[in-house]
Amino acid sequence: MRTDTHESATETDTADLMAGKNITFDEMATELSAIELRLRQLARAAEVPATPVELADIIDSLRSTASAVRESGERMGFLARIVDGEVPLATTFPTGDPWGVAARASDREDFGGPAIVPTVWQLLKLAQDAQRATGAGKQTTTYPEAMAGLGIGWESKAASTRRRRERDAAVAAEVLLLTCEKCGASDGQPCRTKTGWAADKAHVGRQREAETIVDERLGYLGNNAVAVPDAR
Known part of the structure; x- marks a missing residue:
């Protein structure tokens, strides 16, 4: 609140x-x-x-x-x-690639995968292209029609990136709370090399233990979120 x-x-x-x-x-x-x-x-x-x-x-x-x-x-x-469905949209991008539900089974290697969830700029372009399509007598669609059945569990790239940063920061803090079995570092101390130099990265065992603790707390599985809070 x-x-x-x-x-x-x-x-x-x-x-x-x-x-x-x-x-x-x-x-x-x-x-x-x-x-x-x-x-x-x-x-x-x-x-x-x-x-x-x-x-x-x-x-x-x-x-x-x-x-x-x-x-x-x-x-x-x-x-x-x-x-809201008030604006007609082209059924495909200028390249002929589909979007929304129609893109689920498509293969767009040149663009990093199917455009199931369009970006704001793609939607604006689709709206612009729809005006030409309507004038040429071609078929158009609307956002509700094209996206019907999608959106459950979706999380934006911005939210995913932010949550990843928060996870990494939590892991970095957790590392300093644990005792490293390799070098004995603890109580806020960084890991050290055999010759006593402070290291920027923790030993693998200490790092992995911290990641496990944080991932269980946040609901992560490895590098992937298994529970997306408030996703839609």
């Missing part, structure tokens, strides 16, 4: 950003619009600071950031329409 004190606020305090379990593109668009406005207001206020310091560069930076935020907000608003 989000607290009212600034000191205790963290990036994990996201409950106030969304009405449900996961944030929607419409909610993202609204939040970005609010951030844009706040940045422009701050830039305007900075024109007359309480202390005479020329802030022209800062003001320009704030307004530039606000413009970038506005573009992202507009993009999220359009994505909201796409995922």
Whole structure:
């Protein structure tokens, strides 16, 4: 639950950003619009600071950031329409490769595997191509139709990367809590070579023990998450 004190606020305090379990593109668009406005207001206020310091560069930076935020907000608003099925989408990429459910059994070696879950840029391109397809009398689809049956257990690359970093950091901390059977290092000490040099990496046994403890705590199996919290 989000607290009212600034000191205790963290990036994990996201409950106030969304009405449900996961944030929607419409909610993202609204939040970005609010951030844009706040940045422009701050830039305007900075024109007359309480202390005479020329802030022209800062003001320009704030307004530039606000413009970038506005573009992202507009993009999220359009994505909201796409995922709701309001915007027609091409059934394939320009290369002829399918996406969504149709890509499950496809082989796209040149692109790193099937594009089952499209990126934002791919969706925008598919929407653009659909306009041409409609004019040429070709078939189009919608996001709900193309993605029907997908999404259960899915986790974004950004979330997966973040969780991997958090796991690695937890392992690094756990290593220093364990005694190394190889060199005897313990109590926050790094492993050492036979000649007494401190090593940046722990001995394999100590490292493996730390990974096992952390993976069991976080729900990992080796390098792979076996339980994805709040995935959809």
